[in-house]
Amino acid sequence: xxxxxxxxxxxxLAERKQRIRAGLGRRHMTENLFRFFGIAAIVAxxxxxxxxxxxxxxxxxxxxxxxxxxxxVTFDPEVLDIEPAPALQEGQSQADYRAARLAWERQVAMxxxxxxxxxxxxxxxxxxxxxxxxxxxxxxxxxARHVVRALFVANPDLLGQTVPVDLVASANTDNWxxxxxxxxxxxxxxxxxxxxxxxxxxxxxxGVITSGFAxxxxxxxxxxxxxxxxxxxxxxxxxxYMMLIVIVxxxxxxxxxxxxxxxxxxxSRFTDLIEVNINNLAAVPSIVFGLLGAxxxxxxxxxxxxxxxxxxxxxTLMTLPTIIIATRAALQGVSPxxxxxxxxxxxxxxxxxxxxxxxxxxxxxxxxxxxxxxxxIGETAPLLLIGMNAFVASVPATPLDQATALPxxxxxxQANENRNFFEARTSAAIIVLLAxxxxxxxxxxxxxxxxxxxx
Amino acid sequence: MDMVAGxxxxxxxxxxxxMDPMSSLRPVRIEARDVTVHYGAxxxxxxxxxxxxxxxxxxxxxxxxCGKSTFLRCINRMNDTIEGAKVGGVIKLDGxxxxxxxxxxxxxxxxxxxxxxKPNPFPKSIYDNVAYGPRIHGLASSKADLxxxxxxxxxxxxxxxxxxxRLAEPGTGLSGGQQQRLCIARAIAVGPEVILxxxxxxxxxxxxxxxxxxxxxxLRENYTIVIxxxxxxxxxxxxxxxxxxxxGNLIEEGPTEQIFTNPVNKQTQDYIMGRIG
Numbered sequence: 001x002x003x004x005x006x007x008x009x010x011x012x013l014a015e016r017k018q019r020i021r022a023g024l025g026r027r028h029m030t031e032n033l034f035r036f037f038g039i040a041a042i043v044a045x046x047x048x049x050x051x052x053x054x055x056x057x058x059x060x061x062x063x064x065x066x067x068x069x070x071x072x073v074t075f076d077p078e079v080l081d082i083e084p085a086p087a088l089q090e091g092q093s094q095a096d097y098r099a100a101r102l103a104w105e106r107q108v109a110m111x112x113x114x115x116x117x118x119x120x121x122x123x124x125x126x127x128x129x130x131x132x133x134x135x136x137x138x139x140x141x142x143x144a145r146h147v148v149r150a151l152f153v154a155n156p157d158l159l160g161q162t163v164p165v166d167l168v169a170s171a172n173t174d175n176w177x178x179x180x181x182x183x184x185x186x187x188x189x190x191x192x193x194x195x196x197x198x199x200x201x202x203x204x205x206x207g208v209i210t211s212g213f214a215x216x217x218x219x220x221x222x223x224x225x226x227x228x229x230x231x232x233x234x235x236x237x238x239x240x241y242m243m244l245i246v247i248v249x250x251x252x253x254x255x256x257x258x259x260x261x262x263x264x265x266x267x268s269r270f271t272d273l274i275e276v277n278i279n280n281l282a283a284v285p286s287i288v289f290g291l292l293g294a295x296x297x298x299x300x301x302x303x304x305x306x307x308x309x310x311x312x313x314x315x316t317l318m319t320l321p322t323i324i325i326a327t328r329a330a331l332q333g334v335s336p337x338x339x340x341x342x343x344x345x346x347x348x349x350x351x352x353x354x355x356x357x358x359x360x361x362x363x364x365x366x367x368x369x370x371x372x373x374x375x376x377i378g379e380t381a382p383l384l385l386i387g388m389n390a391f392v393a394s395v396p397a398t399p400l401d402q403a404t405a406l407p408x409x410x411x412x413x414q415a416n417e418n419r420n421f422f423e424a425r426t427s428a429a430i431i432v433l434l435a436x437x438x439x440x441x442x443x444x445x446x447x448x449x450x451x452x453x454x455x
Numbered sequence: 456m457d458m459v460a461g462x463x464x465x466x467x468x469x470x471x472x473x474m475d476p477m478s479s480l481r482p483v484r485i486e487a488r489d490v491t492v493h494y495g496a497x498x499x500x501x502x503x504x505x506x507x508x509x510x511x512x513x514x515x516x517x518x519x520x521c522g523k524s525t526f527l528r529c530i531n532r533m534n535d536t537i538e539g540a541k542v543g544g545v546i547k548l549d550g551x552x553x554x555x556x557x558x559x560x561x562x563x564x565x566x567x568x569x570x571x572x573k574p575n576p577f578p579k580s581i582y583d584n585v586a587y588g589p590r591i592h593g594l595a596s597s598k599a600d601l602x603x604x605x606x607x608x609x610x611x612x613x614x615x616x617x618x619x620x621r622l623a624e625p626g627t628g629l630s631g632g633q634q635q636r637l638c639i640a641r642a643i644a645v646g647p648e649v650i651l652x653x654x655x656x657x658x659x660x661x662x663x664x665x666x667x668x669x670x671x672x673x674l675r676e677n678y679t680i681v682i683x684x685x686x687x688x689x690x691x692x693x694x695x696x697x698x699x700x701x702x703g704n705l706i707e708e709g710p711t712e713q714i715f716t717n718p719v720n721k722q723t724q725d726y727i728m729g730r731i732g
Binding site: 267 | 568
């Protein structure tokens, strides 16, 4: 090789190096740009989640504390003009006794219980405090009379006695105490009259009004006449029944059809068509499933309106495609060598699937299922179309009784007229729903990691 | 049944006594005539005809994609599981057509075991891996019986001493070579007549390979073994009969010694000399 050729070779080498270097800057820039976008996307997403949580928590946590009234209630015989409760007499049949008892209870219900409460309130007020009946009775929740009456029915010996009774303060009292309403607003814009507001302030300093954990939020059903006692028990049970129905129906049907389609069905145009349609179903808006449910389950099969059974069936239809797709994906992920090992041992196809393929895919199927169920529990739109947004003031005893669901309850509460009070309640309901979901997801993650460790 | 078996044994003894076991071959166990395989429109095998001798190791060699594995998978009908695969021709095991519609493929695979290229133990315990075959085929009458099968299979596969204290541990936790011997034990546990091995050492290191080769040599006494291998040295070391495949055709077959020392066909010679492949 001559010197000239050598230098030409070196020159070419230097030139190539130069070219690579020239491009490096741009390559690094692209990489940094992508990294920046990725980080920015994550920060934005986390930021929104944080805003959501901070907003919901800050609004909702006050609703877990309720304003209570502790009153010395006198069961004044002059107001409560009633004969003693009937006792079972000798020779009287059970039916007769029950009838007599019912008649007595009806009479008890007719008594002026508000008078009893009003008197208790007036005794707690400063001497000579001027306030009319309507105004003073706006301080406790309207269901106070039921509470006092129930005490008396349970124990008729209270007649003539004075006992301390815990009552829930009305929603407006709660707003005033918690400062949910602007205290500087004029009389015309306040929900409570001036004397009532003054009396509440007095009660607060005297310790008649106290704060406590709102157990009623979990144990009571929804209420419109007594909003401070409105709770989530009915909605929670409705959601619970629907979740059971979805688990009982969607899981076996979904997993079963996925196994059949993936492992046993011949690959033909027909099965391709089914596959495409299942994928399409997963993308159908949930409200359409609600319409379908209304048409099929309510109109055709005559299932009761607003029942968790109908709701559960609609949610099952909605969840099925999700479970089928996730299960099929899990089955497709099983390594062919495991299948070959099983078949090579002389296992039949069914044995291969149930002895080997399903056990290894079980964790992912389980996770997919729980997430599918959690999604169904959070669904609102289809339930509106089958009447589950009705106002239901009882805990459903069976899936055939009328009920609402947690997300529907949130929807109903956020539309309540008493915004000052229900804004917090709505957020509290959201917290309960989110806690429910997070629990389900945590169970999914826990089971998955446990099963995977064992496998 | 016993009488037939006795007769077969007698014939074998006569054969053994009259011929050198390395260059001569035992009676035919598997007979293939004009076997073709299509994967969809593509033809993978073109009229393969070969006889596989009883209780000897037959090796299939040839470059990648030559159809040796495809043919091996015809013998226990594993090609049935591949979408669009179509097998033509006749394969007989002891004179019985294995593609006969009356024959149950589950029974066939109990008689013809298979060991795969990549060790693929079940993600279960070592014990359950070996016990699986006897369990599904109902071969053990009691727990003690099953224990006995598991232990003897692990012994035959030369694995028992290494794993006897950890039979309950997962089979996937063993080393590659141990996993492959576990797969062999698993295949043996069913009591097969034939064991097919599809490149059983290609994923193993040289030491593990040597152990498996030794094992194959021992197993030959009781089983008919067909092995597909990429390594000509391996074929030369373990097999008594060798068949050379190229582009879906069986080019040449014969006693291993003859194939490696004195091949008739030019292509075989080229492959053995390392000129194609």
